[in-house]
Amino acid sequence: MARYELVKRSVALITLTNPPVNALSSAVRHGIAKTMERALSDPKVTAVVICGENGRFCGGADIREFAGPLRGPPLVPLLDSIEAGEKPVVAAIEGVALGGGLELALFCHYRIAHFKARLGLPEVTLGILPAAGGTQRLPRLIGIPAALELITTGRHVSAQEALKLGIVDQVTEQNACEVAVEFALRAVAKPLSSRRLSSLTTPCPPNLDALLEAVTMQIQKKARGVMAPLACVQAVRAAATMPYSQGIKRESELMATLFNSGQARALQYCFFAERTAGKWTLPSGAQWNDIKPREIRSAAVIGLGTMGRGIAVSLARVGIPVIAVESDKKLLETGRQMVIGMLERDAKRRGVSASHNLLKFTLGLQDLKDVDLVIEAVFEDMALKKSVFRELSKVCRPATLFCTNTSGLDVDALAGVTDRPQLVIGMHFFSPAHVMKLLEVVCGPRSSSEIVATAMSLGKRMGKVSVAVGNCPGFVGNRMLKPYSDQATFLLEEGATPEQIDKALEDFGFAMGVFRMSDLAGLDVGWRVRKESGLTGPDVDPKNPPRRRQGRKYCPIPDMVCEQGRFGQKTGRGWYMYDKPGGTKAKPDPLIQNLIEMYRNRYGIQPRNITDQEIIERCLFALANEGFRILEDGIAARPEDIDVIYLFGYGFPRHRGGPMFYASMVGLQRVLERLEHYHQAHPDVPHLEPSPLLKKLVACGSPPVQKWREHIKTMHSHL
Numbered sequence: 001m002a003r004y005e006l007v008k009r010s011v012a013l014i015t016l017t018n019p020p021v022n023a024l025s026s027a028v029r030h031g032i033a034k035t036m037e038r039a040l041s042d043p044k045v046t047a048v049v050i051c052g053e054n055g056r057f058c059g060g061a062d063i064r065e066f067a068g069p070l071r072g073p074p075l076v077p078l079l080d081s082i083e084a085g086e087k088p089v090v091a092a093i094e095g096v097a098l099g100g101g102l103e104l105a106l107f108c109h110y111r112i113a114h115f116k117a118r119l120g121l122p123e124v125t126l127g128i129l130p131a132a133g134g135t136q137r138l139p140r141l142i143g144i145p146a147a148l149e150l151i152t153t154g155r156h157v158s159a160q161e162a163l164k165l166g167i168v169d170q171v172t173e174q175n176a177c178e179v180a181v182e183f184a185l186r187a188v189a190k191p192l193s194s195r196r197l198s199s200l201t202t203p204c205p206p207n208l209d210a211l212l213e214a215v216t217m218q219i220q221k222k223a224r225g226v227m228a229p230l231a232c233v234q235a236v237r238a239a240a241t242m243p244y245s246q247g248i249k250r251e252s253e254l255m256a257t258l259f260n261s262g263q264a265r266a267l268q269y270c271f272f273a274e275r276t277a278g279k280w281t282l283p284s285g286a287q288w289n290d291i292k293p294r295e296i297r298s299a300a301v302i303g304l305g306t307m308g309r310g311i312a313v314s315l316a317r318v319g320i321p322v323i324a325v326e327s328d329k330k331l332l333e334t335g336r337q338m339v340i341g342m343l344e345r346d347a348k349r350r351g352v353s354a355s356h357n358l359l360k361f362t363l364g365l366q367d368l369k370d371v372d373l374v375i376e377a378v379f380e381d382m383a384l385k386k387s388v389f390r391e392l393s394k395v396c397r398p399a400t401l402f403c404t405n406t407s408g409l410d411v412d413a414l415a416g417v418t419d420r421p422q423l424v425i426g427m428h429f430f431s432p433a434h435v436m437k438l439l440e441v442v443c444g445p446r447s448s449s450e451i452v453a454t455a456m457s458l459g460k461r462m463g464k465v466s467v468a469v470g471n472c473p474g475f476v477g478n479r480m481l482k483p484y485s486d487q488a489t490f491l492l493e494e495g496a497t498p499e500q501i502d503k504a505l506e507d508f509g510f511a512m513g514v515f516r517m518s519d520l521a522g523l524d525v526g527w528r529v530r531k532e533s534g535l536t537g538p539d540v541d542p543k544n545p546p547r548r549r550q551g552r553k554y555c556p557i558p559d560m561v562c563e564q565g566r567f568g569q570k571t572g573r574g575w576y577m578y579d580k581p582g583g584t585k586a587k588p589d590p591l592i593q594n595l596i597e598m599y600r601n602r603y604g605i606q607p608r609n610i611t612d613q614e615i616i617e618r619c620l621f622a623l624a625n626e627g628f629r630i631l632e633d634g635i636a637a638r639p640e641d642i643d644v645i646y647l648f649g650y651g652f653p654r655h656r657g658g659p660m661f662y663a664s665m666v667g668l669q670r671v672l673e674r675l676e677h678y679h680q681a682h683p684d685v686p687h688l689e690p691s692p693l694l695k696k697l698v699a700c701g702s703p704p705v706q707k708w709r710e711h712i713k714t715m716h717s718h719l
């Protein structure tokens with residue numbers, strides 16, 4: 001796991017060999033210990049270079065090992081021997097030096113980076129801190145403010161920025177290993193004492209307390225309830241106020257408080273879930289690693305509303321020529337200006353030039369005859385979408401792939417009106433499409449493995465986290481949203497206020513509670529869907545009992561809010577009031593409180609005290625319960641996929657891992673008991689009835705989330 005060679009007759013070259021990222025597994029740590037000992041004891045060796053195989057220095061500690069008992073040589077004493085030695089040790093950084101990888105480099109006396117390398121201490125994103133000396137050594141090298149920023153955010157820096165900050169000694173465009181060997185030879189006989197970071201005093205700013213206080217407040221505001229960044233601040237404080245030997249002890253004490261925490265487990269689960277989600281399998285057995293995606297050299301976007309614009313920008317900024325289509329001149333011109341503006345702002349932010357020349361705007365579908373792929377993003381109306389696809393079938397060459405950006409309509413019904421149902425797939429983007437990272441790739445029963453592979457690969461190329469899901473109303477994300485928001489409105493009836501419900505959810509970690517989120521998204525969208533599905537509006541039979549629809553409990557308060565023209569932020573009024581249409585600062589509105597009270601009076605509902613615990617349990621257990629049904633139905637392949645959808649598309653707090661992981665952390669038995677309890681109290685709410693899969697998992701002893709798949713395997717898959 002660490003290769004040893006003697007080069008230039010006197011330089012020991014140690015290569016970490018643990019692909020794909022040369023993580024510091026127990027075997028690699030053994031390898032480093034053995035090869036360093038050899039290098040330091042061999043009189044022929046005058047200097048040492050450490051590098052990583054396959055152009056990657058080191059991706060840090062092996063995160064998979066964190067789940068089991070700690071084995072192998074502990075990292076800090078091992079790295080101490082590198083620093084303490086009398087022979088210069090140079091880190092040759094290619095690819096990445098992250099986490100323990102960068103910490104290893106900080107124990108070396110010199111660091112040479114390839115110009116494409118990225119460096120950072122991302123431990124905080126895994127719910128821990130850099131506990132191999134990182135919190136004590138980086139501040140000594142680059143000062144408190146810069147180190148604090150890097151350690152509390154986990155941000156990666158480029159080699160150039162690392163040079164500016166003083167993290168590396170040289171950046172090269174040549175082979176970093178060869179440059180490091182030459183560098184090492186020149187370093188022989190130079191004094192090493194000033195190169196040992198543990199012996200330096202941390203340069204301390206005069207306003208240390210104020211700085212730490214400001215960063216702490218910023219973290220508490222941005223990452224409410226998240227422990228690791230706060231522990232990082234404390235560790236960096238120790239670097240500023242304690243000698244190295246005490247600081248390093250403080251660092252490990254703080255690590256001990258985080259290491260086995262639920263937050264660390266959740267964040268590490270998210271890391272792997274994100275990577276697992278891209279690995280799709282279809283019932284035919286076709287899967288991500290054996291189907292070649294088609295190359296997409298040109299694309300078209302139909303409809304330049306909010307979604308279409310974001311999609312056009314997402315395609316153009318990764319170099320794909322786009323033809324954008326609108327149905328009338330005025331809409332086309334507005335869309336064109338908006339897309340160009342978005343592209344320019346995006347390019348400015350990324351420090352690149354805007355790719356205007358890749359965009360063409362047209363009124364006619366006939367211009368699309370030669371494109372490789374079309375993404376339809378017209379209004380969410382089945383008849384309209386069908387007419388577009390019929391037209392496209394006439395115009396486009398037979399090999400053109402058809403994608404629909406729908407948030408819940410039947411993809412197979414759309415495929416059915418085309419001449420190529422096997423080349424039709426759903427690409428459900430989230431708004432704003434050029435910002436939000438989630439993409440649900442909706443596989444219809446007739447979608448070919450080639451189109452699945454192509455849509456998934458296109459999503460990746462656009463920088464999205466793509467998840468393959470099956471075709472059912474609302475797919476995964478929006479289907480689960482219904483029981484969640486239904487519970488919130490039932491709780492309003494029973495005695496809660498929108499502010500109370502939102503606060504409980506925000507304290508849990510959501511960026512926005514359900515009502516603030518609905519105001520942002522626009523309340524009219526759901527109202528239209530409810531009207532179309534006969535839940536409200538003139539089609540409802542007047543003999544229907546007022547708070548029941550389609551045989552189950554129904555809360556009409558959201559319809560009553562919409563009937564008053566309150567559509568959320570865009571109209572300046574919704575569940576909250578805003579200072580103006582488009583305003584973002586939500587204030588409780590007494591009119592909403594009145595409306596709810598009148599409603600309760602009309603139906604003789606006696607409001608009761610509702611605890612935050614009940615809000616969290618009813619909203620989130622109902623959400624997870626629907627997730628179990630989705631797994632049962634084969635609409636999502638694994639719980640990780642559902643969690644990734646909720647993390648990236650719906651603002652579920654990452655330190656809770658996603659709804660399914662959260663359910664497993666609470667304990668499936670407990671979730672089952674609470675759902676049974678709530679279902680008994682509300683027998684006319686089917687979403688509260690525990691799903692068969694949840695019951696089955698509990699009966700099997702509540703296996704960890706990664707093992708649920710074994711219990712779902714026999715069920716029918718729609719993927």
Ligand SMILES: CCCCCCCCCCCCC[C@H](O)CC(=O)SCCNC(=O)CCNC(=O)[C@H](O)C(C)(C)COP(=O)(O)OP(=O)(O)OC[C@H]1O[C@@H](n2cnc3c(N)ncnc32)[C@H](O)[C@@H]1OP(=O)(O)O
Nearest residue numbers: 023059060061062063098099100122130131132256259275
């Ligand atoms: C009371 C008890 C007290 C206990 C105290 C315990 C003390 C323990 C001592 C700990 C010492 C601390 C050491 C250190 O500070 C901690 C760390 O280093 S944590 C790790 C930090 N590193 C990272 O966060 C980097 C993670 N990786 C990435 O960001 C990316 O993978 C990458 C390196 C930028 C590469 O990106 P890509 O090219 O896109 O490739 P992928 O991301 O798809 O990854 C490929 C493949 O590799 C797996 N992988 C990546 N990194 C790691 C890793 N660090 N460990 C394990 N596995 C890793 C990834 O999952 C992919 O796997 P695949 O999906 O292919 O199976």
